[in-house]
Amino acid sequence: MSIEQQDLKLKANENRGLFQLEAGEDLLGWDEVTQGSVLPSFEGDASKVAFQKAEEREYSNYNSYTATVASWRVIKPVFNIDVCIDCQNCWVWCPDSSILSRDKQMLGIDYDHCKGCEVCVEVCPTNPKSLLMFSEYEDLGDALASWPEKKKKEKK
Numbered sequence: 001m002s003i004e005q006q007d008l009k010l011k012a013n014e015n016r017g018l019f020q021l022e023a024g025e026d027l028l029g030w031d032e033v034t035q036g037s038v039l040p041s042f043e044g045d046a047s048k049v050a051f052q053k054a055e056e057r058e059y060s061n062y063n064s065y066t067a068t069v070a071s072w073r074v075i076k077p078v079f080n081i082d083v084c085i086d087c088q089n090c091w092v093w094c095p096d097s098s099i100l101s102r103d104k105q106m107l108g109i110d111y112d113h114c115k116g117c118e119v120c121v122e123v124c125p126t127n128p129k130s131l132l133m134f135s136e137y138e139d140l141g142d143a144l145a146s147w148p149e150k151k152k153k154e155k156k
């Protein structure tokens with residue numbers, strides 16, 4: 001798998017950043033919305049979204065997927081598929097649904113929504129870990145090239 005493939009692009013990337021949920025010509029600020037208002041998360045018929053993969057859904061401009069929060073992050077997780085055992089721990093524990101997994105196979109990180117909290121690294125059980133934190137500006141190829149070796153068990 002190439003580094004580009006690890007950064008699976010979601011459909012929402014096409015319109016993310018176009019609308020910010022703040023006061024403007026066409027949109028109300030979050031504190032101006034009338035109580036009981038409904039902001040649709042999807043365009044058109046949303047009856048099938050539960051059966052669609054994230055990149056297949058038609059997100060509305062009010063869905064959090066259309067906004068990137070990547071600028072919040074100062075460190076990022078890097079995924080090394082050569083060590084991963086597809087246990088799905090990271091997918092279960094990520095608080096921002098930013099682990100991309102399809103058919104129980106770990107694919108990579110959604111860098112538009114990952115906030116760099118490091119939880120995925122903490123719960124990864126492999127030796128060495130299949131996810132490690134690097135500076136936000138680290139080149140992915142350089143990060144993978146510097147991956148640590150397997151740690152040997154200490155003799156007791």
Ligand code: SF4
Nearest residue numbers: 094114115117118120
């Ligand atoms: S660093 Fe945090 S937000 Fe990003 S993928 Fe890992 S658990 Fe999710």
Ligand code: SF4
Nearest residue numbers: 084085087088090124
């Ligand atoms: S926790 Fe680690 S080994 Fe398990 S799926 Fe995630 S990256 Fe792979």
